[in-house]
Amino acid sequence: MPVALIIGVGAAIGSATATRLAAAGYKVAVASRTQRLDPSKFPFFEFDAAELTKVPDLFKKVRQEVGVPEVVIYNAYASARTDGSSVLDMDSPEAFQKRMNVNTLSPTVVADEAVKGFLELESQGKLGPSGATFMFTGNALNDKTLPGFFSLGIGKSAAAYMVEFLALHAHNDKPFSFYYVDERFPDGRPMYKGATDDAHATVFLELAQSPQQGPWQYTFSKEKGYAVFSKDWTL
Numbered sequence: 001m002p003v004a005l006i007i008g009v010g011a012a013i014g015s016a017t018a019t020r021l022a023a024a025g026y027k028v029a030v031a032s033r034t035q036r037l038d039p040s041k042f043p044f045f046e047f048d049a050a051e052l053t054k055v056p057d058l059f060k061k062v063r064q065e066v067g068v069p070e071v072v073i074y075n076a077y078a079s080a081r082t083d084g085s086s087v088l089d090m091d092s093p094e095a096f097q098k099r100m101n102v103n104t105l106s107p108t109v110v111a112d113e114a115v116k117g118f119l120e121l122e123s124q125g126k127l128g129p130s131g132a133t134f135m136f137t138g139n140a141l142n143d144k145t146l147p148g149f150f151s152l153g154i155g156k157s158a159a160a161y162m163v164e165f166l167a168l169h170a171h172n173d174k175p176f177s178f179y180y181v182d183e184r185f186p187d188g189r190p191m192y193k194g195a196t197d198d199a200h201a202t203v204f205l206e207l208a209q210s211p212q213q214g215p216w217q218y219t220f221s222k223e224k225g226y227a228v229f230s231k232d233w234t235l
Contacts (some may be wrong), residue, residue, distance in 0.1 A: 002128050005062055005069040007031045008049060008076025013137065016197035017019050017073060017204045018042055024205055029066045031058055032076070049076040050098040055109040059117065068121055070132040071208045073113040077137070078102035079152045088150050089162070091148060096151055103155020107136055108162050113167075113180070118176050120185030133208045136163055137200070138180040140190035142217075160217065167216035177213045185219045188229030197221045 004021045006014050009030040018037060019029045030037055031047040043066050047058050062069060074202065078099040080091060090096055111134050118132035141153035142160035159180070166178040181203060183191045199222040220226045 001025065001027045002071065003027050003029065003062075003067040003069045004071035004073070005029045005031065005059075005066075005114075006073045006075060007047065007058075008074065008137075009036055010034075010075075011036060012197045013200045014073075014075045016077070016201040020198075020201035021071070021204050021208070022177060024209070026071065026208075031062075031064050031071070038130060049102040049106045050078070052101045052106040052109050055113055059113040063117070067124075068117040069114065070118065070121055070130075071135075072110065072117075072133070073135045073137070073204060074107040074110050076102055076106070077138045077152070077155075078182075079098060099151045100155060102174060104150060104158040104162075107159050110134075111136075111162060111166060115171065115176065118171075118174070122174060130209045130211050131177060133177045133179070133210075134163075134166070135179045135181055135204055135207060136160075138182040138217075139192065140165075140182060140184065140186060142180070146190075164216050167213055175211060177207065177210065178216060179207050179214070179218045180216060181207070182217065182219045184219055184221050184227075184229055186223045188219075188227075196224075199227070 006018050009032045010015055015036055018030055022028045025120045029043045031045040031102040033048050035044045045058055045061055121127045136154055136159055141149055142157040145153060163178050163180040183195050185191055203220055219229055
């Protein structure tokens, strides 16, 4: 049974995706600060994405207790609500650093650990016909700057660069795929509220089961599926 690891499992996208992958035959491990799902069905690993030095330990535990993941989804994020005194969301350097850990640094270390596992599975002939897949839950902030989203925008933009680099320049001779998954409204506007759990779960499963690298910046809407949207949108 192939193993999937989802990091950042709340009551919405993460839980819906875990349920969908399990129904498709994956053994799904979940990692987050709070346990949301039945641990008898979804092995739970307590994990705070702000502590990036704990990422290798997380993967070690998952490997030992569940198996080496061939699908890894990073769904954690951190945003800021400040009093407006700083246009850069700089409530404090320490808080800003934690948000960068969650949005950029931890997912980069997660991707590195994921690829180590992918290489191990391939060398042992244990990869399934779909290969291995790393996916990051993104949004439109890597395409356009918006007021009120400074630290989240920096984090998403850096993570998008990381995913693009992996998709275009790393392990191109391997059956590995990398995606920055970004849901939009049908007209291309960003969906910062109201992201659809079932649509994300469907896309994550489809990408996990696809043996070929598709567009690394996987923009989609529930109505249209994958689409290339104009960047000339307004809120």
